[in-house]
Amino acid sequence: MILSEPEVREILNLIWESVYGKLQSNATEKDWLKYQDTAFNRVNMVARWLTRSPGHWIPKPHIYFHPNNERNRFKKTWQWYVKQETLKIEIRNQLLLQQVKSEWQQHEQNKGRFREKTRLQLFRIQQKRLAGYRDESLNQAYQQCLQRCLHLKNLKRKQPAYAQ
Amino acid sequence: MLSEKMQREALTKCIVWFYDGNVRTFYSLDKTHKRAKxxxxxxxxxxxxxxxxxxxxxWETAIIYENKSYGNELARFKRGARV
Known part of the structure; x- marks a missing residue:
């Protein structure tokens, strides 16, 4: 698409208004840089979507970035972006839990990288690794995984019988 | 045909060379309503x-200029496509 200078100026003004909110919020420079990154990611996401299937269509730039366009404006990609990012995190968590699970299974059979370690040491190693991601849902899933892998439920059931 | 005043106040003009030999000048309408910017x-x-x-x-060729004397060229069209 070829645009002349006045058209480019108009579109940039619309982007300044609709995407950056006229730069009026009191965010720090770091926040703005972060927002800029997400904005670039959103643009790339739309570009990839367009190249994937040529049947897709987005409106012309002066409509796409217009602040009053409720129907198919650029702001709507935010929801889309959030969905994509949460999906990425979920998949990452699934892979991490799979790894943890296989490590416990191998440890039970005296195989693998951590066969020399005790159960407590292996637990500490995994805990340290997963704490690096700072994700509460990952932590909870890890607890459940531990219950399953280490048969902690069976232990609990045995305890009352032992006490009698 | 636009009035003299509107021709003078238009920001851009477009010169079109038609296939039948005609050459016409068109002036832009830049306002969404009468008192708009x-x-x-x-x-x-x-x-x-x-x-x-x-x-x-x-038309074969069309060129959009700024509506001034010695105004810059803004866009050029050739046989139905922008170049």
């Missing part, structure tokens, strides 16, 4: 729409 980009878009839809297939 003129928007040059809107005028260019409207001229482009005129070329692509009203006079579709009738």
């Amino acid at each position: 003129p928007n040059q980009a809107l005028g260019i878009r409207r001229l482009e729409k005129m070329l692509m839809e009203t006079f579709k297939g009738q």
